[in-house]
Amino acid sequence: MAKNIHLLKVASPEIAKKAKAGQFVVLRAVEEGERIPLTLYDWDPRDGTISLVFQEVGKTTKLLAGMRVGDRILNLIGPLGLPSHIERFGRVVCIGGGVGVPAVYPIARAMKLVGNEVIGIMGARTAELLILEEEMRSVSDRLIVTTDDGSKGMKGFVTNALRDLLGSGIRVDRVVAVGPAVMMKFVAETTRPYGIKTIVSLNSIMLDATGMCGACRISVGGRTKFTCVDGPEFDGHEVDFDLLLDRLNQYVEEEKRIAAMDC
């Protein structure tokens, strides 16, 4: 789709039939592999497929990137997590950053479907990394595109676009943001003074993803929650993002070690 960003369409009739916006799957590519969570980008109960979008960042995503048509994923588990809360709120801003765009897309689609006015904001570092712009446009009443370097759309971050939007005095009933933890943190800070309910979908490290291990635990409103069974969506104004960021960085050295082995 873009540099190091891939779309994977997988035959999985059972998951395709049950999937709802906001849910994710866990997969293991090979016998030695990790279990990694990936958010569902799309699914089709008629042809029995699910679509996943991922960025090559670690061992498993590299293995996935090397897959060809007809290859098998060893294990695929889902749909996991609680579905998004979809309701007719009025005007909803759906924000996707980087590979958060494919994750927010089905939420925006579902929000639109129940009659919300959807304002999409999507961003990437640079124009070549913008993905699914047309798809986002198709489910948004209005779409704002940002790039950090200004190579396409508005120059700046999605939070700049959001700040301008809110500053214009427009009424917003709900914000949903999916992207890097830092982005979600600043989205939540941007909406906080306006008191707009802001939902974020968290990407904690997971292991079993069924509530058994607590690897994905985070702090929400001062209470420990498991992202896999209590989430992945939480009230962004209650999430301790600094803790999430620390916990996301737990295995940086190990990731470097395993990446170095491939060279």
Place this chain on the structure above:
Amino acid sequence: MSGRISPKKVPMAEQPPEERIRNFREVPLGYTPEQAIEEAKRCLQCKEAPCIKGCPVEIDIPAFIRLVAEGRFKEAALKIKEKNALPAICGRVCPQETQCEAVCTLGRRFEPVAIGRLERFVADWEREHCDPIAPNPPPKRGKKVAIIGSGPAGLTAAADLAKMGYDVTIFEALHKPGGVLVYGIPEFRLPKAIVEAEVEYVKSLGVEIRVDSVIGRLYSIQELFDMGYSAVFIGIGAGSPMFMGIPGENLSGVYSANEYLTRSNLMKAYLFPEYHTPIKTGKKVAVIGGGNVAMDAARTARRLGAESVYLIYRRSEAEMPARIEERERAKEEGIIFHLLTLPVRIIGDEKGRVKAIECVKMELGEPDESGRRRPIPVRGSEFIIEVDTVIVAIGTAANPLLPRSTPGLKLTEDGYIVVDEETGRTSLEGVYAGGDIVTGSATVISAMGAARKAARAIHEYLSGRA
């Protein structure tokens, strides 16, 4: 029964501590046939056979031991398998000292017969010497039963129902069957090849196992009925790790025992980077808790290369729930016990990583509701231990995933499933449950006992309606 009976069990060889802390191989090495026969001959073959009642699945212990004494090992294996589909597992992880061996007649004067070691011997001998023996398939009843979870309870219920002629499907959430036997109990206590072999035996009875299937998400229980299953057994374990609620518990480097053991056992993180799942091996590790799981975590940390492993427990050793055998082995392996010690906070560095744990000394007061003397903090006795990894092994709570998605399923205040104790029947028709999701954390064998009762009740339910 000729000659004098030896007052002591025939000892079983073990890997010496200095060797075993450098590998994940099993610690006890098992009996030779000669040792097994010698030990089997210690059995008095007493008429009352209290051991059978001491066994939650009622194995005919004197009968199998007599067969061992006569060197008829294959028949001994069949005798055990009449009642227990997982003998190699139970021979290793059952607390025989509080069950069959606790009531052994010989035990009144001497050490009881080493029933656990003999069960293990027989099961190992069968696995190594025979093709798996499955009983002749019974006539099919044309009814399907769904089992949720492939741990000890699920496997037992599945095996029992398959033997009665039901079409049984197990739905397992993880990618490998076995539940706590594969994610929780370490290789050095229960080799995974043995679990795999016993799972294969259950499959040979005609049981289908579907991994990667999270019931409650992929299908609801109602949908299982819609798919044509006539009854459902829930054996999902307790499974949700408890934390202490002290400051610093979410720092990087703090694990639940479930996470630590799952990384090492199920995901084989001890073979990182050959296997891709990482684990913080840690140089100085604190394990909080005093049960078997705490021992497993501490001993795993040692094998992963930790120089110092501290076991922190708030009561004294007398109150520890871990088996004596496990405690002894942990001590032999250099685990340092901090007894009567309560962690009060975990201290982190600027990157949110663990660097120390603060504890307070305790003293024992009056007995509490569990009958054990209540530990009370000693004022001003706080002290700090430098550690880089903390493993919280204070038990598990009910995992809410399935119950939350099952309307009408009656739960206790703590989220465990309410059942009729004799039958495992839940508040939903055709739905039965057993094991840790009913009782809270207990033993492999008690889960198996509950599953056996439920299987019987399911059979009665389904045949009554036929």
